[in-house]
Amino acid sequence: MIPVNQPLLDGNEKKYLLECIDTGWISSEGPFIKRFEESFAAQVNRKFGIAVCNGSAALDVAVAALKLGPGDEVILPSFTIISCAASIVRMGAKPVVVDSDPETWNIDISKIENKITSKTKAIMVVHIYGLPVDMDPVLKLAEKHGLKIIEDAAEMHGQTYRGKPCGSFGEISAFSFYPNKHITTGEGGMVVTDDPDLAERCRSLRNLCFQPQRRFVHEELGWNMRMTNLQAALGIAQLERLSFFIDKKRKMGALYSDCLQNIEEIQLPCNQKDYAKSIYWVYGLVIKDFVPFDAQEAMARLAEKGIGTRPFFWPMHEQPVFHKMGLFQNEKLPVAERIARRGFYIPSGLALTEEQIKKTADAVKEIFCNSR
Numbered sequence: 001m002i003p004v005n006q007p008l009l010d011g012n013e014k015k016y017l018l019e020c021i022d023t024g025w026i027s028s029e030g031p032f033i034k035r036f037e038e039s040f041a042a043q044v045n046r047k048f049g050i051a052v053c054n055g056s057a058a059l060d061v062a063v064a065a066l067k068l069g070p071g072d073e074v075i076l077p078s079f080t081i082i083s084c085a086a087s088i089v090r091m092g093a094k095p096v097v098v099d100s101d102p103e104t105w106n107i108d109i110s111k112i113e114n115k116i117t118s119k120t121k122a123i124m125v126v127h128i129y130g131l132p133v134d135m136d137p138v139l140k141l142a143e144k145h146g147l148k149i150i151e152d153a154a155e156m157h158g159q160t161y162r163g164k165p166c167g168s169f170g171e172i173s174a175f176s177f178y179p180n181k182h183i184t185t186g187e188g189g190m191v192v193t194d195d196p197d198l199a200e201r202c203r204s205l206r207n208l209c210f211q212p213q214r215r216f217v218h219e220e221l222g223w224n225m226r227m228t229n230l231q232a233a234l235g236i237a238q239l240e241r242l243s244f245f246i247d248k249k250r251k252m253g254a255l256y257s258d259c260l261q262n263i264e265e266i267q268l269p270c271n272q273k274d275y276a277k278s279i280y281w282v283y284g285l286v287i288k289d290f291v292p293f294d295a296q297e298a299m300a301r302l303a304e305k306g307i308g309t310r311p312f313f314w315p316m317h318e319q320p321v322f323h324k325m326g327l328f329q330n331e332k333l334p335v336a337e338r339i340a341r342r343g344f345y346i347p348s349g350l351a352l353t354e355e356q357i358k359k360t361a362d363a364v365k366e367i368f369c370n371s372r
Helices: 013-023 031-043 055-065 082-090 135-145 196-205 229-239 242-260 295-304 320-324 334-342 354-369
Strands: 048-052 073-077 094-098 120-126 148-152 172-176 189-193 283-287 343-346
Touching: 013 229, 031 048, 031 189, 031 229, 048 055, 048 196, 048 229, 055 082, 055 148, 055 172, 055 189, 055 196, 073 082, 082 094, 082 120, 082 320, 120 135, 135 148, 189 196, 229 242, 242 283, 242 354, 283 334, 295 343, 295 354, 334 343
Parallel strands: 073 094, 073 120, 120 148, 148 172
Antiparallel strands: 048 189, 172 189, 283 343
16 A cells, blocks of 8 residues: 655654653653744744644634734635634634636635724735745735735645745744644644744743743633644754755655646646745646546545555535534535535655556556546
């Protein structure tokens, strides 16, 4: 079986982990934490980094730090992971969803302004799968309407927009270090910002809102969302090789595209726009409408051939949990609905070999050529 993801851990990971064990610094107070926060923040041209236990926690902390709450609306793409909308709902604010661009699968920026109301306080930008959102028009909208920008750059380690690092836009940005990301700490996340007050508030929120002078007297409720020194040690080792990882991912994407370019039944991921070249966090495929089966069937057929796959995100406006809350009633977003049903991704992990890519591509060709 070719797994859908397998991380690459052949740098200094073991060395740094052994250092944690030898010194006894395995908790959230070890020296690798500060080193990772500072190094990662510098990587994305931010002044402050706040390490947390996972990417979802990073979003929760970011939304809470901006003091978004009841009566506030936050615009975001419907086609994304549930963590994005959940972070808004948990604070009592209202998520307002926008459809996707059919080429890049990112938020359709032409549809954002129509969703802005007097209650809108922020736009959550989510970069999807490999290409960033076209940020300039979004930043102009935010300035025009006085809105905050929350940037979900969970999938964008090492990516740039017009030469500027993803994670450097807006008031606050969030990253994930789950094992399928370009940099992994097993689980883990990071909030980055240039605002010292926001940074301090994030540090407090991730640490139960302990107070410096009266530790166990609390003025506000926070969370225990701390990253461990062990995780940060992994992160430092991974960060040291980020340029190599990006180069490898782009070569993997190019090989997949070369092998699959003549299959008329599928839409391949967009390689580049004038503002960025894809880093192929995952290599996604969307089955065209004339094919008589959907992504679920394609994935089942590939599994029979020993190929691991994973479905695309399911849209926020079709999530049962949100319908039970009375959200997104009668919302129709055709692009997000279509790519959710007809999209999936094939093995994309950094440990994937050229031989495995070619074997996967051959299996994809076979299932679609047989459908003709």
